[in-house]
Amino acid sequence: MIEISNLNMSLSSAGRSVSILDDINLKVPPKEFLAIVGPSGSGKSTLLGLIAGLDQPSSGSIVIDGTALSDLNEDQLATLRREKIGMVFQSFHLIPTMSALENVQIPLELQGVRDAGAEAGLLMTAVGLENRFDHYPVQLSGGEQQRVAVARAYAGSPALLLADEPTGNLDSKNGKRIIDLLLKLHQDQGNTLILVTHDMKLAARADRIITLGDGKIVSETDPR
């Protein structure tokens, strides 16, 4: 369960304070598929980043499974991400000096999994990349890179998956393939999925949609 209360985030730009998120209150129950939509600059990615503990909010709190992120230092936040959170980004963010398989291995190794290589291999196979183990990111297509990123996000079966416009850099065919993959893994593993997207058709597949505008939740809908 994720509980977000009175969350505010502002950044200073050219000496002025710019509000990015304004009094966000949100609860996400376990196993829910939540879609966050809204125009560019509405604060979607910032909200996702704060949920992942990648930055500190200006005020308010985020509580994940009873743990307030504000109580954790940077290393404790890293440990929380390692144990509970997987992330997929629009621009893939693979480590260029490591092979595809090694990229998937990293979170497993950080968790201390003994046979990280074999487990990463299973994940790579699950995303249809059984022939790309030793390829480096630069040798893969965009769609393949994003599949590696999905496999990496699911490594260690995190309870929470955060996907930030995962199809933004892909053509429609590859984009659909990635979403199908994310949803299949979400259903198979039963984790919470929060997806940031511009694509309303995609959002319509979620359990719930919240719309952000100028840093505020402007609407909340149940597409079903």
Add this chain to the structure above:
Amino acid sequence: MSQKLTHAKNSPFVSRMIWREIRGAFRHFVFFLSSITIGVGAIVGVGNIAANFEAMTAHEAKNLLAADLEVRLTRPLSDAGEAVLSDLAQKGIEVVRVAEMVAMASNPETTQTQLVELKAVEQGYPFYGNLLIEPPIASPFKNENVVFVEEGLLLRLKLEVGDKLGLGDLDFTVAGLVKKEPDKVAGPFSLGPRVLISQDVLTQTALVKVGSRIRRRLLLKTTALWPPEKLKTHLIEIWKDESVQVKTYREVRPRLRRFLENFTTYLGVVGLITLLIGGMGVGGNVHAFLTERMQSIAILKSLGASSVSILKIYLGLTLLLGSVGGVIGVALGVGIYQILGHLLSDFLPPGFHFELFLAPIFQGLSMGLLTALLFSIWPLRVVGEVSPAGVFRQAVEGIQERSNKGGLAGRLCLITVLVLAWLGLTVWQAGSWKLGSSVAAGLAGAILLLLLSGRIMLFCIKRMKTPRNLSLRYGISNLYRPGQQVQAVLLSLGIAVMVLLTLKQVEKNLMVQLENNIPEAAPGLFLIDIQSDQQEKLMAILEKWNLKQPTTLTPLIRSRLHAIEGDKISEMSLEGRRDRWYFTREYVLTYQEDLPLHNVLARGLWWGAEPDERTEMLSVEAEAAKNLGLDLGSEVSFDIQGVPISGKISSVRDVDWGSMTTNFYFIFPPEALAGAPETFVATVTADEADDGAIQNAVIDAFPNITIIPIREIIETIGRILQEVARTVEFMAMLAMTVGLVVVSGAIAATRGRRVHELVLFKILGATRPTLMAMMAVEYAILGLLAALVGGGLSVLSAWVIVHYFLKIPWQFAWEILFLGGLATVCLTVLTGFFVSYRTLGEKPLVALRTE
């Protein structure tokens, strides 16, 4: 707009762009500036020290000799030779006789003694230069019972001007202090303080006996009719039967000056290496900067800027930075030269005032600028080869991978020009073609070996089984990171490590040699000039002390080579021969029944029991035999004060000259030299506390005997060695510092990629300790590789120096390699952390947002 940019040779565009680049990316240039600054500092510092030494020793060459011409006598002139002197006087040529020897001086009140360097001169000395005596005396060397001494002697013997000083068997009045002496270059090599006396006084003392070691010289002041070179030719001709060496003031290079010249040249070479490493840093920095600027260059090109105008921007930037780095380097160089001056203070006369010379400053500035230019040209060449479309397609790749234009011939041509230009710089700094080209060749060899061994190691690491440990795997994979300057780091840090560890190993070998030569019961005193009739009484005196080893007297007979296989040395053509010294030097002969310690028979047999055969026998040292062309059976004849004596080589010995014992080139059987005029030397091994009392008792009984305190000499040699070593180490540390600056620059160049990766690791759940371990592994591997290649090459270079130049036994100093390697790894890790610790604190979301 496009029109404007195309015609940008009207410079406002170029200069404005240079200003924009500096304003926008100053932090990039910190490493560029540091690399050049330290290199220029090293060159300016050493150059100024060299110039000061040069000024000290060379400005007044005549003053150094105190005459126009010097004649060294290796034995007294014959009557005919003396007659020439009268002839010279008639030609208006003035002559002063000088005799120098080591002697014992004493305080007659306390009987305390001190080894001194005695110099006897005649009225008229010196012809040139300033002999400063305090209080001033009009004619100091008239026949009066007075001496002039260096202040240090009075302090040691607790005397004052006006007190009595014992020399030989007479006491003299100390009439003044020698404050400045023209033909003595102050240095650490002297055996004791100076005592100046007149020639007439010297003959009164009992110091000059048969066989005494006296260095006799004639100083001549020439006339317009007889200039120095003409007189030299004349004297060599008419004194061809005498044993003389004639030099004009232009040819005189005192040992200290020679040493300082060699030493400062050596320091200059280390300075040059520092600049070379800095140059590599500049090259890496420019490469990294241009990689980052590829997008901007591509945009400028697509807007219509020509390759020439873009090249002008970055060339102008390089020259500007080279100049700024050079100017800061001059300031640093002034500091470095003050430190070097302090480190080498023992080599300078007291009260010596340093001057700042403009020539080394100009040289340092020019070399800095040229180095910056030379090392920038290679990376800058790609500016013209950039294809905007290619850059836009592959924005993240490095320059090297992209630049396939230009052609092999063009590149080889550029490389040749750069190598020749660097050779020119090396020759300029080294001061001679021969040394410059040897240094350049040595450096080129070292660079090739470093590159080759670096590549082999990287290849092996790549082929190794991937380690399971994440930090280790990440650290290793980073060696192959795009844009990573592993080769540049290995080369620059490797050279620095090589220089530093070579010096440390050579120093260690020298120190080991020095210590090994001091036996467990090292003799404390070395007694020379003992006369035959003094033997018994001397032994009786020595018996009063509890000696650790019995004292033995070794006979010495002074001689010269007369003939080899019947060919007279005086009739041989030896001028210009490298081995001339072996033929013309004075030989100190001895006779001994048994083969001496530290001598090993290489060929032949030691004397047998047959008396008839023995008188014919003669043993020679191997190196002398080689230089004189002697072998078993060769007949050698010596001239002992006019009496010829000959023998046939019956054995050849290998001698350990480093052993602290008396060693000889030629040894006869005892009966062969019976009746020859001889003196004796002896070593005394007693408790250190008794040395002073023994010294005083011997001098009291025999004023002519000179006692050399061996312990003090060894301490002095050790001190000089350490002083020299400290200075060279200081210079090598500068090279190491630049090496680390290059490491910092290389790490900083990949900062953007590092931040990106660290943030990803954080997102995936890596804690700071994990990230730090990853960084540590990467930097440690870099340091370890540099230590391995640099350390490996240092063993080779140190071995070459020790084996071929110093000719002492090689000792592998593994502890230096281990500690040096460890220090390199630690310093690289620390430097890496220093440059990149801020990346650890980056907030992931902020970093991702700014991408």
